[in-house]
Amino acid sequence: MARKKKDPPAHVETKTFTVKKCPYCYTYVAVKEMRCEACGKRVGAVDSSGWARKVFDWRAYLGAIVAIATFLIFYWWAFLSK
Numbered sequence: 798m799a800r801k802k803k804d805p806p807a808h809v810e811t812k813t814f815t816v817k818k819c820p821y822c823y824t825y826v827a828v829k830e831m832r833c834e835a836c837g838k839r840v841g842a843v844d845s846s847g848w849a850r851k852v853f854d855w856r857a858y859l860g861a862i863v864a865i866a867t868f869l870i871f872y873w874w875a876f877l878s879k
């Protein structure tokens with residue numbers, strides 16, 4: 798608990814909370830924890846009502862966007878570029 802991280806992420810807002818509530822299993826976890834120990838899911842910063850924010854899964858969305866973009870580029874190249 799007492800161990801400090803050298804450079805905490807700038808987007809983490811701790812405010813006055815010491816614990817936050819996991820939105821998946823309703824267990825309290827420490828504010829600085831980025832993963833719920835009870836259910837193993839990633840949790841974000843605490844919000845104003847004491848709940849942990851759900852973490853946006855950028856990698857999944859990025860993969861989908863890249864796949865769609867690749868398809869559109871292929872479509873354009875194959876049918877529209879002549």
Ligand SMILES: [Zn+2]
Binds near residue numbers: 821
């Ligand atoms: Zn949980």
